[in-house]
């Protein structure tokens with residue numbers, strides 16, 4: 095016998111857990127099914143964690159505006175501390191892409207948020223790590239925030255559990271069957287039945303759509319990396335060695351990178367096959 099729910103949500107990231115919480119608030123029996131052993135292994139755990147009212151297209155902006163009250167109330171008081179922490183944002187552009195800065199200003203006019211178009215000299219003053227030969231100017235957006243993503247996600251988990259939501263980790267949904275009595279959600283560890291399935295599988299949403307025989311929208315999983323650091327940060331500081339940015343091949347390149355770092359730290363002459371790589375792995379590659 096499959097465990098029975100009103101709603102099964104596939105994916106336990108921020109989209110899935112927020113949907114589960116909101117549905118459970120309305121008195122429905124909900125299960126969240128997540129294939130990883132943690133709920134935030136993918137996009138939700140990798141975000142740059144910024145809230146900017148002006149960001150994205152018109153639809154995104156409307157959704158951001160409609161999310162604001164919940165975020166401002168620290169997830170209806172479910173979060174342990176403030177979910178939004180004020181942080182201004184500096185956008186920068188090289189010569190030839192100044193129109194992107196103007197777009198930022200226009201976006202802020204739409205959302206009536208304060209911003210300022212600034213020249214290259216002022217931009218460098220704010221962020222001395224930028225390359226003056228590359229930079230054309232910047233825009234400061236006032237009124238941005240850091241989102242405490244972990245705090246927000248945990249608040250939803252807590253709220254969802256308080257409302258009886260079942261959260262199942264390590265459960266890969268491998269088939270979806272639409273029977274007359276409702277949906278049958280098949281995982282290796284057992285089946286669930288429900289009236290409604292919510293596809294919150296993030297970058298795998300098309301794969302889940304295919305399982306359900308639903309139309310796909312052209313999504314595919316890709317890997318993106320974001321570095322965040324304070325503006326006072328000096329990437330050329332003494333005794334600071336970069337061992338970062340190896341992207342999707344970090345495991346297979348780690349032995350060589352490890353040897354390179356060890357040789358640099360010990361002032362050794364670099365082996366020939368690694369010496370030629372230093373420009374490609376130096377901090378300068380992040381500076382433009």
Ligand SMILES: Cc1cc2nc3c(=O)[nH]c(=O)nc-3n(C[C@H](O)[C@H](O)[C@H](O)COP(=O)(O)OP(=O)(O)OC[C@H]3O[C@@H](n4cnc5c(N)ncnc54)[C@H](O)[C@@H]3O)c2cc1C
Nearest residue numbers: 105107108109129136137138141142143144267295296298
């Ligand atoms: C580098 C980066 C920077 C970003 N910066 C920002 C930012 O500054 N501000 C902002 O608001 N947003 C930002 N985002 C976007 C934001 O992180 C995502 O939009 C959001 O986290 C998506 O959440 P999700 O729940 O849809 O996806 P995910 O967190 O990826 O969750 C989907 C889940 O579905 C599970 N799943 C998939 N298939 C199955 C299956 N068959 N069975 C069971 N489970 C399954 C996956 O394991 C995964 O855990 C950024 C994203 C990235 C990658």
